[in-house]
Amino acid sequence: MGPPEYADYVYAVCRPFDAGAVDGLTGVGGHPVHVVTEARLTAVVSTVPLHEFGEQALRNSLEDLRWLEEVARAHHGVVEAVGRRTVTVPLRLATVYHSDERVREVLREHGEAFEAALRELAGRVELGVKVYAEAPAPSVPPARPSSGEANPGRAYLRRRKEQRDRRDDTWQRAVELCERADEVLGGLAWARERHRPQSAALSEASGENVMNNAYLVDEERVEAFLATARELDSHAPEGVRIEVSGPWAPYSFATGRPSEVNT
């Protein structure tokens, strides 16, 4: 007998909900989504072929950014769709079990942890807050042509220094804004997670990402949080800005680690 050809890709664990809600929903690889329920927990899964999601296939595919993007977006799409219906604990990308029965076992085995996570996340969403710093363009053009410089080497170094000074000012202002934003927005949140600053190459955002935080916020406070972020942004010093993303399913607070509760 050969190995099984299919497996279950699990997106998230949540409270049981009307299973009809996932009818027509597709996930990774375009595969349909169904639910597997055990007691008070429901796993949201797709049956996927092992030639796409087996160990060897995943090893190869995960290095392929295009594949990764498709799967990441599909995973995220399912988590979001379910998250709109019910409190949801997202699982990390590419959590795969051999069968529905194995998924039930996992729900039993980790039942308490999932229950705890669901209790903490109920009625709360994640909001992302990034601070970007952008060094201003030179205010004084390097007017003199090189032939007029007594020493081009010195002129070059002078310009470098000026650029560095401008940059340092912007960074200093950015650091201050980060501290202030975290303090004020953290006051509206249950918890905060710090993500690493993003590479501009990937995010395609202009400027330098200097703060990249996620906040766990009560649904009722989302509007206030967004308004406060907008306010902070409108008063941000030159060259520094704040961007907010979300609401997201609470990925950053479903890590199985004790979350950092804001004081």
Next chain:
Amino acid sequence: MSEPTPWRGEPRQIRSAGGSSAANLADVLERVLDKGVVIAGDIQINLLDIELLTVKLRLLVASVDKAKEMGIDWWEHDPALSSRARRREDEELAEENRRLRERVAALEEHRTAEVTAAPTHSARWGPREEPSERDFAPRPAEGEEDHGPA
């Protein structure tokens, strides 16, 4: 049965355009790869960790030096970065450092030669020989590569 807890639906963003389907890839990746509950699957995810981290670091680590320079270094203490990730990162950074040192040495050599021998070629030793993500300045750096009007 507990009550389903519906979330307020529509994604809202202050500046960036678009809803969830247009969510920034970096935002999605850092969440689905780095966050979310990690439980062992039947498919050996542990073996995949290294691959996942490789991708992750390649995508996300580029800003680290700049942030460090600003005194922001919280990820140094972030338990999400396992020792394995750290080791991998150290290797990458060591390699990066080695290449940067070589480049600096080459530039300095180049510069000394040109300042003494051929100052009119100064435009050639602009700040970077190749685009570097680790440089804070916007690219292209204004007025440096070229002495003419921008």
